[in-house]
Amino acid sequence: MSVELRTHAAIERATAERERVEEKAAAFRQFDERVQAVSATGGASTGGVSANATVSNAVTPSGAQQSPVGTTLSVGSSSRSSTDATDTVREAFAATILPYAEVETTQNALADELSTDLAAALSPAAGGFAPGLKKQLLARVSERRRECQLLSDAIETERERLEPIAEELDAITSWVAEADETPLLQLGFEELRSRHDHLDAHRETCEELAHERQTAIRGTRNDGLTGIRQRELLDLLYEDFADDNPVLADIARLDDLLAECQRAVRRHLCARV
Known part of the structure; x- marks a missing residue:
């Protein structure tokens, strides 16, 4: 089981746009x-x-005005x-x-x-x-x-926000990939319950990341002269992406994957009772 993340592509886009x-x-x-x-x-x-x-x-010696x-x-x-x-x-x-x-x-x-x-x-x-x-x-x-400087600073702030999110998402997907190498049939009851708890913790992380991201999107960066709404900044950066907000889309897709994994684990737990 895997999910294709676009957050790293979003970071690359922010880096390139800031340079421009x-x-x-x-x-x-x-x-x-x-x-x-x-x-x-x-x-x-x-x-x-x-x-x-x-x-x-000019005036001629005779007193007549000369043509200018x-x-x-x-x-x-x-x-x-x-x-x-x-x-x-x-x-x-x-x-x-x-x-x-x-x-x-x-x-x-x-x-x-x-x-x-x-x-x-x-x-x-x-x-x-x-x-x-x-x-x-x-x-x-x-x-x-x-x-231009205000926009550059706003893009850099966006890039800095994305990097820790990307790290969290990478850590979760790596854990899922590693856990998926062991079939559920080979796990005992306690191991299945531990797997379910780990999945639950990762879903809580996704929920926290989504909440923080949505809060950031509602923000405005202002220097006293003009302001840049985060929503407008995202439209600028990610207009060519399939998703309007690739980061929130990644979090949602990963949470769906974790939920699917949890359902599979629960089915095995019920079968062991």
């Missing part, structure tokens, strides 16, 4: 550094003219600088965050990973990377870094 989230947090850190290195323009452009541009008209020859060059330079800055930010995002996004295009990933407003402000047609926009972007990136 840590890499994503590092990518946000790199993006933050690259954005800070980008010079913000004076303001948003209107009709191709910088809102902060200053125009200085330098004005067009100054405004054009500001517009190009603004566009270049936005392009640099988008390129930095594509090089750092995009590989970890769940969508493929840079524009959609900006909206998904940052916000729709920031994605619109950083679009090629927006026309500017003003200081206010840079400040908002850096603030949002800082928030996303904290969120």
Whole structure:
């Protein structure tokens, strides 16, 4: 008699996902550094003219105002600088965050990973990377870094919870496999009763593990900024598993196996009376 456990696969999944989230947090850190290195323009452009541009008209010796020859060059330079800055930010995002996004295009990933407003402000047609926009972007990136760290910590907590459960389940299945090597017909009455008591103790362990697991699932991890519900975390980690909660499923299957073993032992006990 045996039961296939998925708890070890759940531990491996949690380990792999934590590594991915840590890499994503590092990518946000790199993006933050690259954005800070980008010079913000004076303001948003209107009709191709910088809102902060200053125009200085030259005066000829005769007193007549000269056409502002330098004005067009100054405004054009500001517009190009603004566009270049936005392009640099988008390129930095594509090089750092995009590989970890769940969508493929840079524009959609900006909206998904940052916000729709920031994605619109950083679009090629927006026309500017003003200081206010840079400040908002850096603030949002800082928030996303904290969120990644919170998620990473929550996944690590989940992995740490699973390891002792896996050890308990392994110990029980090993005992069952070893006990199953001796046919019940070869056991005396006292040996059968001892076998039944051991099975009962293992079922109590399963009940305790199930209760602790259900309590953990109802919990929420919070850092004062945002919270992660354990149920949502499990959905993230185990969406590809056959069972919504592979650990509870393992406990239930193992308890069913133990109950079946107990029934077999009771039948032999009754036959010996």
